[in-house]
Amino acid sequence: MPLPDVIVVGAGIVGAACADACARRGLRVEVLDAHGIGGGATAAGMGHIVVMDDSEAQFALTRYSQQLWQALVRDLPRSVEYTASGTIWVADDDPTTAAEMDEVRRKHAYYAARGVATEILDPRGLAAAEPNLRAPLSGGLLVPGDAVVYPPCAARFLLERNAIKVTLAPPVTNLSSLRAGHVVNAAGAGAGALTPGLPIRPRKGHLVITDRYPGWLHHQLVELGYLKSAHSHDGDSVAFNAQPRATGQILIGSSRQFDAEHTTVDHALLARMLRRAALYMPALPSLSALRVWTGFRAATPDSLPLIGPWSENVLLATGHEGLGITTSLATGELIADHITATPSAIPPEPYLPHRFSNGHALQH
Amino acid sequence: MAMRFNINGTPLEVPDGHSLAAEALAHGIPTRRSVSGESRGPLCGMGVCFECRATVDGVAHQLACQTFAGIPAAPGASIATDLLIIGAGPAGLAAAAAASANGVSVTMADDNPTPGGQIWRGNNPPIANGVQFLPLTRVVDAPQPGELIATRTGAIVRLHYKRLLLATGARERFLPFPGWTLPHVLGAGGLQALVKAGLPIAKKRIVIAGTGPLLVAVAAYMRDHGASIVALCDQASASAQAKFLTQLPFSKWGQGISLARSLRGVRPRAGTWPVAAGLGSVAFNDGRTVSCDYLAVGYHLVPNTELAQLLGCATQNGFVVVNDRQQTTVADVYCAGEPTAIGGIDLAQAEGEIAGLAIAGAAAPRALLDRRDQFRRFAERLARVTELRPELRRLPQPETIICRCEDVTQSQLAGASGTRSEAAQGLPPMNNWRAAKLHTRCGMGPCQGRTCAPALEFLYGFAPPPPRPPIFPAPIATLEESLP
Ligand SMILES: Cc1cc2nc3c(=O)[nH]c(=O)nc-3n(C[C@H](O)[C@H](O)[C@H](O)COP(=O)(O)OP(=O)(O)OC[C@H]3O[C@@H](n4cnc5c(N)ncnc54)[C@H](O)[C@@H]3O)c2cc1C
Ligand SMILES: Cc1cc2nc3c(=O)[nH]c(=O)nc-3n(C[C@H](O)[C@H](O)[C@H](O)COP(=O)(O)OP(=O)(O)OC[C@H]3O[C@@H](n4cnc5c(N)ncnc54)[C@H](O)[C@@H]3O)c2cc1C
Numbered sequence: 001m002p003l004p005d006v007i008v009v010g011a012g013i014v015g016a017a018c019a020d021a022c023a024r025r026g027l028r029v030e031v032l033d034a035h036g037i038g039g040g041a042t043a044a045g046m047g048h049i050v051v052m053d054d055s056e057a058q059f060a061l062t063r064y065s066q067q068l069w070q071a072l073v074r075d076l077p078r079s080v081e082y083t084a085s086g087t088i089w090v091a092d093d094d095p096t097t098a099a100e101m102d103e104v105r106r107k108h109a110y111y112a113a114r115g116v117a118t119e120i121l122d123p124r125g126l127a128a129a130e131p132n133l134r135a136p137l138s139g140g141l142l143v144p145g146d147a148v149v150y151p152p153c154a155a156r157f158l159l160e161r162n163a164i165k166v167t168l169a170p171p172v173t174n175l176s177s178l179r180a181g182h183v184v185n186a187a188g189a190g191a192g193a194l195t196p197g198l199p200i201r202p203r204k205g206h207l208v209i210t211d212r213y214p215g216w217l218h219h220q221l222v223e224l225g226y227l228k229s230a231h232s233h234d235g236d237s238v239a240f241n242a243q244p245r246a247t248g249q250i251l252i253g254s255s256r257q258f259d260a261e262h263t264t265v266d267h268a269l270l271a272r273m274l275r276r277a278a279l280y281m282p283a284l285p286s287l288s289a290l291r292v293w294t295g296f297r298a299a300t301p302d303s304l305p306l307i308g309p310w311s312e313n314v315l316l317a318t319g320h321e322g323l324g325i326t327t328s329l330a331t332g333e334l335i336a337d338h339i340t341a342t343p344s345a346i347p348p349e350p351y352l353p354h355r356f357s358n359g360h361a362l363q364h
Numbered sequence: 365m366a367m368r369f370n371i372n373g374t375p376l377e378v379p380d381g382h383s384l385a386a387e388a389l390a391h392g393i394p395t396r397r398s399v400s401g402e403s404r405g406p407l408c409g410m411g412v413c414f415e416c417r418a419t420v421d422g423v424a425h426q427l428a429c430q431t432f433a434g435i436p437a438a439p440g441a442s443i444a445t446d447l448l449i450i451g452a453g454p455a456g457l458a459a460a461a462a463a464s465a466n467g468v469s470v471t472m473a474d475d476n477p478t479p480g481g482q483i484w485r486g487n488n489p490p491i492a493n494g495v496q497f498l499p500l501t502r503v504v505d506a507p508q509p510g511e512l513i514a515t516r517t518g519a520i521v522r523l524h525y526k527r528l529l530l531a532t533g534a535r536e537r538f539l540p541f542p543g544w545t546l547p548h549v550l551g552a553g554g555l556q557a558l559v560k561a562g563l564p565i566a567k568k569r570i571v572i573a574g575t576g577p578l579l580v581a582v583a584a585y586m587r588d589h590g591a592s593i594v595a596l597c598d599q600a601s602a603s604a605q606a607k608f609l610t611q612l613p614f615s616k617w618g619q620g621i622s623l624a625r626s627l628r629g630v631r632p633r634a635g636t637w638p639v640a641a642g643l644g645s646v647a648f649n650d651g652r653t654v655s656c657d658y659l660a661v662g663y664h665l666v667p668n669t670e671l672a673q674l675l676g677c678a679t680q681n682g683f684v685v686v687n688d689r690q691q692t693t694v695a696d697v698y699c700a701g702e703p704t705a706i707g708g709i710d711l712a713q714a715e716g717e718i719a720g721l722a723i724a725g726a727a728a729p730r731a732l733l734d735r736r737d738q739f740r741r742f743a744e745r746l747a748r749v750t751e752l753r754p755e756l757r758r759l760p761q762p763e764t765i766i767c768r769c770e771d772v773t774q775s776q777l778a779g780a781s782g783t784r785s786e787a788a789q790g791l792p793p794m795n796n797w798r799a800a801k802l803h804t805r806c807g808m809g810p811c812q813g814r815t816c817a818p819a820l821e822f823l824y825g826f827a828p829p830p831p832r833p834p835i836f837p838a839p840i841a842t843l844e845e846s847l848p
Contacts, residue, residue, distance in 0.1 A: 036799045152802040165790040211425045267507040274844035285841035
C-alpha cells in the first residue's frame with residue numbers, strides 16, 4: 001500500500017473539512033480519531049454559521065466559509081439540519097449602553113461595504129421578528145445570510161461523501177510516528193498536546209437545550225455585547241445567545257471560562273448565563289430544559305485560528321475558538337491550498353501559525 | 365368532584381384523584397403526536413417515559429400521568445432537614461420510620477401525589493409520625509453538596525440536607541418490537557399504574573407479557589378489577605421458572621398462593637413473547653395471534669440510579685454500590701431499595717430500615733441484616749430467571765422505532781448492528797451510545813434515554829450514558845435560580 005498523501009488527526013468538523021477538501025483535490029486522505037466522528041467540541045458547539053466583523057481577517061475567513069456552506073446546501077442531507085435562520089444582533093435598552101444602536105449602524109455599514117446585506121430593525125421591527133424578546137428593546141441588526149447546522153452530522157457528511165477512511169484508534173501521541181506525505185493536526189483543544197508550544201488555551205462553555213417549542217424563536221439571537229464576552233481574556237463571562245433548532249428546540253448559550261479542567265456543569269456560571277438570557281427573553285425560564293452540557297473551545301491570543309504549515313510535514317488546523325463550525329470549510333480549503341501549493345481565495349497570512357513564533361510571544 | 369382540564373385543545377373532565385393520562389387513555393385521546401406523526405399515549409405510567417406529555421391548559425410538555433385532579437398546586441419552598449429521603453416506596457418509608465423513631469428529623473420527597481412507591485401506589489400507606497412528606501416533588505438537580513433542587517407542580521423546591529437517602533426505586537425495561545408504539549400497548553406496571561390512577565379496566569381483554577414476577581402481580585391485580593386476562597406470557601423457559609419457584613424464600617409463599625388464587629383459570633405461558641402488535645391484536649413467537657384491548661408488556665426492571673450517579677456515587681453493573689450500612693461511596697449519602705438490587709419489597713424494606721438505623725447511629729439487629737442478605741440472594745436468582753433470551757434482539761425490524769422520543773428506527777441505527785450503507789463503508793461503526801446519539805438523535809429527547817438506553821444496552825451492548833443535569837426535564841428557572 002502506498003503511503004497516504006495526507007493523514008488528518010481529528011475527526012471533528014475541522015478535520016473532516018480538511019480531509020474533504022484534500023480528497024476533492026485528488027489526494028489520498030486518511031483520518032484518525034481517538035473518540036469518534038464529531039464527538040469533541042463539534043458535538044458541544046451551537047452550529048451557528050455566522051459572519052463576524054471583529055477583525056478584517058476574521059471577517060474574511062467567516063465570510064468565505066459562509067459562502068462555502070451556502071454552496072454546499074443542496075448537497076447536505078437532512079440530518080445536517082441546515083436552516084437559513086439568519087442572525088439578529090440584539091441591541092439592549094440599557095441607558096448606559098445607549099450607544100448600542102450606533103454600533104448597529106456601524107455594523108450595518110461595515111457589512112454593506114463588504115457586500116453582506118443586512119437590515120437594521122427598529123424596536124417594532126425587532127418585536128415583530130421575535131415576539132418573545134422583551135419589549136421594547138432598542139432594535140437590532142438582521143443578517144439574513146447566517147444559518148444554523150447540526151455539526152456532528154455535518155462532519156460525518158464531509159467524511160462520508162468521499163468515502164474517506166476514518167480509523168478509531170488510541171490517541172495519537174507523536175505526530176512524527178505517522179507515515180504520510182503531510183500530517184494535519186486538527187485535534188481541536190487537544191492540538192497542543194500533539195504540537196507542543198502552541199498558544200492554545202481550552203475555553204469552557206455551557207449550553208442548555210429545551211424541549212420542542214416550534215415557532216417560539218425564528219432567528220439566532222445574539223446580544224451585541226457578545227464580542228466583549230468572546231474577547232475577554234480573563235475571568236468568566238456570559239452573553240445572551242439563543243438558537244432555534246430545526247427540531248423546534250431552543251439552544252441557549254453562552255459562557256466562557258478559562259482554566260476549567262472538568263466537563264462538569266458549573267452551576268453558578270450556568271445560573272448567571274441563564275439569568276442573562278432571561279433578561280432578553282422573559283418567558284424563557286418557563287420553558288422545559290432537557291439537558292445541560294459543556295464543551296471546550298480552542299482559544300488563541302488574537303482570536304484567529306492557526307491554519308497552515310508548522311514543521312516539516314506537519315500542518316495545523318486548530319484554534320478556532322467559538323467559530324470552528326463556521327470556519328471549518330474555509331480552513332479545509334486553505335489547508336488543501338497549502339498542500340497543493342495553490343493560491344487561496346483569501347489571503348492566508350493572518351492565520352499562519354508562525355505569526356506567533358516570529359515577533360509575537362509564542363506562549364501567551 | 366371533578367376538574368376540567370384542556371388537553372391539546374380538547375376539554376376533559378377528570379374525577380378527583382384520577383390522572384389526566386388515565387382519563388385521556390380511557391377516552392381514546394392521544395397525549396401527543398410523535399415527531400414522525402404517530403399518535404401516542406402513556407407507556408410507563410410513572411413519569412419517566414414522557415410519552416404522555418401534552419399541552420395542558422395551554423402549557424406545553426406537561427406529564428399527563430403526573431397531572432391529577434383535585435390536587436392543588438403547591439408553592440415553591442426552601443426546606444432544611446437532617447435526613448432527606450428521596451422516594452417514598454417501601455425502602456423510603458421503612459427508613460423514615462427507623463430514623464425518626466431514633467430521633468432524627470426526616471423530610472421525604474416523592475414525585476407521586478401519595479406515598480407508597482410502585483407497589484403501594486394509590487394505597488396511601490401511613491408515614492411515621494413527625495416525618496414531613498413532600499408529594500409531587502421531583503428531584504432534578506444537585507447544584508452543590510448538601511443541596512438538591514426539585515420541581516413541584518411547576519414551582520421550585522430547594523432541599524438542604526445533612527444526610528441523604530436515595531430510595532428512588534426502579535422502572536420497567538421496555539424492548540422495541542413492531543407495534544410497540546401503538547397507544548394500546550403499555551408497560552405491565554405502566555398499565556397497572558394507570559388503572560390505579562382511574563383507567564377503567566372491567567371487561568377489558570388484556571394480554572400481559574414480558575418477563576419477571578411483576579407480570580403475575582399485574583395480572584392478578586387486573587383480574588381483581590374485572591379485566592379478562594387473555595394471555596399471560598413470560599419469555600423465560602418453563603424450566604428456568606420452575607427452578608426459580610422451588611427456590612423462593614419461605615416468606616414469599618404467602619404472596620405466591622394469593623396470586624395463584626387470583627389467577628385461577630389463567631394459564632401462564634413460558635418461553636412465549638409478543639413479536640408484533642397491531643391495532644387490537646398481538647402476535648406471539650409461537651405463531652399464535654390473539655385480540656385484546658390492551659397489551660401490557662415489560663421486561664423486568666431497571667434501577668433508577670440517575671440521581672446517585674449525578675451525586676458521584678459509584679455504580680457497578682448498573683447498581684449503586686453500598687456498604688453493609690447502605691452507605692454509598694459519597695460521604696453522607698445512603699441508598700436503599702431497588703437502586704442497589706432488584707429484590708422486591710422485602711429487600712427494599714430491609715435495606716431501608718438498615719439505612720434509617722445507620723443514619724440514626726443505632727445498631728441494626730442481626731436478624732434484620734440476615735434478612736437483607738437472604739433477599740440479596742433472592743435478587744440474584746431473580747436476575748437469572750429474568751435474563752433476556754438472545755432471540756429478543758431480533759424483535760425490532762428495520763422500520764421499528766427504537767427511540768420513541770425522537771422516532772429513531774432500527775435501520776437508522778444500522779451501524780450499530782453491523783450493517784452499513786455503501787457510503788459509510790470507510791467510517792467506523794456506530795458502536796457506542798455516544799456515537800449513536802450524536803448521529804441519529806437516539807436518546808436526545810425528554811426521557812433522556814430512560815426508555816431506549818436499557819434497550820440499546822441489550823440489543824447492541826452499548827453502555828448507558830452517564831446522566832447530565834437536570835436528571836428530568838425541568839423549567840429553565842430551576843437551573844437559573846439554582847444558586848443565589
Ligand atoms: C459551547 C460552544 C458553542 C459553540 N458554538 C459555535 C457556533 O455557534 N458556531 C461555530 O462556528 N462554532 C461554535 N463553537 C466552536 C466549535 O464548536 C469549534 O470551534 C469546532 O467544533 C472545532 O472543531 P475541531 O474539529 O477543531 O475540534 P473538535 O471537534 O474538538 O475535534 C477534535 C477531534 O480530535 C480528536 N483528538 C484530539 N486529540 C487527539 C489525539 N491525540 N489523537 C487522536 N484524536 C484526537 C478528538 O477526539 C476530536 O474528535 C462552539 C464551541 C463551544 C464549546
Ligand atoms: C412500575 C412498577 C410496578 C410494580 N408493581 C409491583 C406490584 O404490583 N407488586 C410487587 O410485588 N412489586 C411491584 N413492583 C416492584 C416493587 O416496586 C419493588 O418490589 C419494591 O416495592 C421497591 O421499593 P422501593 O422503595 O425500592 O422503590 P419504589 O417503590 O419504586 O419507590 C421509589 C419512589 O421514588 C420515586 N422517585 C424516583 N426518583 C425520584 C426523584 N428524582 N424525585 C422524587 N421521587 C423520585 C418514585 O416515583 C417512587 O415513588 C413494581 C415495580 C415497578 C417499577
